[in-house]
Amino acid sequence: MIFEIDNVELYFDDKPILKAAYVKAETGKVTGLLGRNGSGKSSLLKILFGTLKPKYKLLRIDKKPVLKRFYKTGRVAMLPQFPLLSPTILVEKAFKLYNIDFGDFSSIFSEMNSVKHQKIRDLSGGQQRIIEIYLVLKRNADIVLLDEPFAQLSPLMIEKFSEIIQQQKQQKAIIITDHRYEAILDVSDDIYLFQHKQTTLVHSAKELVQMGYLPG
Numbered sequence: 001m002i003f004e005i006d007n008v009e010l011y012f013d014d015k016p017i018l019k020a021a022y023v024k025a026e027t028g029k030v031t032g033l034l035g036r037n038g039s040g041k042s043s044l045l046k047i048l049f050g051t052l053k054p055k056y057k058l059l060r061i062d063k064k065p066v067l068k069r070f071y072k073t074g075r076v077a078m079l080p081q082f083p084l085l086s087p088t089i090l091v092e093k094a095f096k097l098y099n100i101d102f103g104d105f106s107s108i109f110s111e112m113n114s115v116k117h118q119k120i121r122d123l124s125g126g127q128q129r130i131i132e133i134y135l136v137l138k139r140n141a142d143i144v145l146l147d148e149p150f151a152q153l154s155p156l157m158i159e160k161f162s163e164i165i166q167q168q169k170q171q172k173a174i175i176i177t178d179h180r181y182e183a184i185l186d187v188s189d190d191i192y193l194f195q196h197k198q199t200t201l202v203h204s205a206k207e208l209v210q211m212g213y214l215p216g
């Protein structure tokens, strides 16, 4: 399945943020988005998900236009940059709500075994994020959007999630953005750089240096 978001034109209060931006994602691949702060990565994810309305955009699945807000189709799962779960929900209840097995989770993240009966608000920021990323990644969806999943995670957790992302991409398209660019370069099959209000497909870290995103 091929997902394309094309000709994205976004303004906030007459200020242009994106002009003719394009991103393609497909089942079996991870698409990484890189770019400086404020370059429009989160906005593009929200536009794709359907919670932010731009001046113009065209969303296509396998070349056919999708006119509905995408989240209403039930085919997309999104991890926003900010907390997803209610602070008062019990961890085991959150897993039930998402229809995901806690046992499978705790066999990968054994250090999280003890939090099953706790409320989300009683976990550390990183522990909360681990649960959120896992639930969104494992959710039954055709495409998963991850906005800064790695920001609060220790290196070992990033490695574990990179493995889960590789497993999950077998059945899904995944789009991910994060400032941990080494992790994004490792996990992604395709990379887009957000720059000058547009998106460019890049092929190497060297290109990212030449384009002024990475220090030389």
Ligand SMILES: Nc1ncnc2c1ncn2[C@@H]1O[C@H](COP(=O)(O)OP(=O)(O)OP(=O)(O)O)[C@@H](O)[C@H]1O
Binding pocket: 012, 013, 017, 035, 036, 037, 038, 039, 040, 041, 042, 043, 044
């Ligand atoms: N609701 C809003 N109202 C006005 N301006 C906004 C709004 N949301 C985002 N912006 C502006 O749009 C631009 C793009 O923001 P966005 O969050 O998409 O960038 P980003 O690339 O995800 O940044 P970061 O990497 O820092 O999270 C920024 O200049 C931001 O100030």
